[in-house]
Amino acid sequence: MRFGTLLATMVLATMAACPTLAADTAAPYTVLITGANRGIGYELARQYAELGWTVIATARKPRESADLQKLAKTWDNVRVEKLDVTSDRSVRSLAARYKGVPIDVLINNAGILGDITAQKYGTYDFDVYDEVADVNFKGPLRMVEAFMDNVATSRQKKIMNMSSAVGSIEMTFGGQVFYRSSKAALNMAMRTLSKEVKRDPDPNRKALIFGMINPGIVDTGFAKNVPVPMITARESAEKCIAVIESYTPDKSGTFLDYNKGAKLPW
Numbered sequence: 001m002r003f004g005t006l007l008a009t010m011v012l013a014t015m016a017a018c019p020t021l022a023a024d025t026a027a028p029y030t031v032l033i034t035g036a037n038r039g040i041g042y043e044l045a046r047q048y049a050e051l052g053w054t055v056i057a058t059a060r061k062p063r064e065s066a067d068l069q070k071l072a073k074t075w076d077n078v079r080v081e082k083l084d085v086t087s088d089r090s091v092r093s094l095a096a097r098y099k100g101v102p103i104d105v106l107i108n109n110a111g112i113l114g115d116i117t118a119q120k121y122g123t124y125d126f127d128v129y130d131e132v133a134d135v136n137f138k139g140p141l142r143m144v145e146a147f148m149d150n151v152a153t154s155r156q157k158k159i160m161n162m163s164s165a166v167g168s169i170e171m172t173f174g175g176q177v178f179y180r181s182s183k184a185a186l187n188m189a190m191r192t193l194s195k196e197v198k199r200d201p202d203p204n205r206k207a208l209i210f211g212m213i214n215p216g217i218v219d220t221g222f223a224k225n226v227p228v229p230m231i232t233a234r235e236s237a238e239k240c241i242a243v244i245e246s247y248t249p250d251k252s253g254t255f256l257d258y259n260k261g262a263k264l265p266w
């Protein structure tokens with residue numbers, strides 16, 4: 001069976017399993033999440049699956065993620081795909097598989113902190129900076145380039161990005177300079193795109209909604225030994241989903257907090 005046919009069959013099967021959603025919207029919404037094998041990305045995938053969405057859960061090494069494999073076994077609306085956001089080839093190959101398939105919400109979640117000691121002046125390691133930049137803002141841009149029309153032809157048209165409060169220039173308090181500047185660059189890149197698409201002659205592209213979300217300080221092992229209270233990935237994902245839901249066209253290009261969608265300073 002061709003992949004497009006397979007996906008359509010899957011969508012119809014999910015509709016049959018979720019009569020209320022199907023009656024309301026004709027077909028379930030679709031979300032594509034990067035870095036969905038663990039942490040916040042996994043929780044987003046799990047919760048969207050529970051909500052009845054078609055979930056394209058991507059990971060660098062999906063076969064090694066027992067959680068993701070179990071999720072796909074539990075929910076027939078979850079598809080697991082291999083994706084490395086630093087690889088043009090990997091991103092293009094996934095985009096080719098999904099050509100013509102509407103994706104309501106693309107979540108650029110994959111992110112790395114990078115070795116902290118490599119980010120201290122006097123011991124900068126610029127190879128580490130390249131890795132951080134490649135995953136944290138070049139990766140999301142690659143994804144936008146490859147999946148823009150999948151999102152533009154969907155009903156929700158949302159390109160959402162897991163940013164960070166530490167990417168806020170106004171709130172800077174020092175430390176993690178590679179990571180901070182990568183998230184500031186992510187914010188700038190997505191805000192720029194939110195303005196650029198407004199000049200696109202294609203009405204679907206013009207209507208794209210870009211969001212940058214701070215997911216909170218989350219107990220995923222991402223920021224080890226940070227002496228501050230942390231929230232669980234479950235709580236973060238639940239609140240991020242509510243914020244994604246709250247992104248209306250007038251909010252495109254804004255930087256919002258996971259907590260009730262409060263506007264964050266640049």
Ligand SMILES: NC(=O)c1ccc[n+]([C@@H]2O[C@H](COP(=O)([O-])OP(=O)(O)OC[C@H]3O[C@@H](n4cnc5c(N)ncnc54)[C@H](OP(=O)(O)O)[C@@H]3O)[C@@H](O)[C@H]2O)c1
Nearest residue numbers: 035039040060084085086109110111162164217218220222
């Ligand atoms: N946790 C926090 O406190 C916090 C705070 C603010 C912002 N954030 C942001 O929230 C997002 C998720 O964070 P998290 O705490 O869930 O982190 P995490 O648990 O460390 O998970 C990071 C995810 O990114 C994936 N990833 C890394 N490099 C990748 C690549 N080249 N291609 C595809 N996927 C890649 C990882 O996959 P592998 O398993 O293959 O490495 C993993 O699935 C990140 O963007 C992070 O910057 C987190």
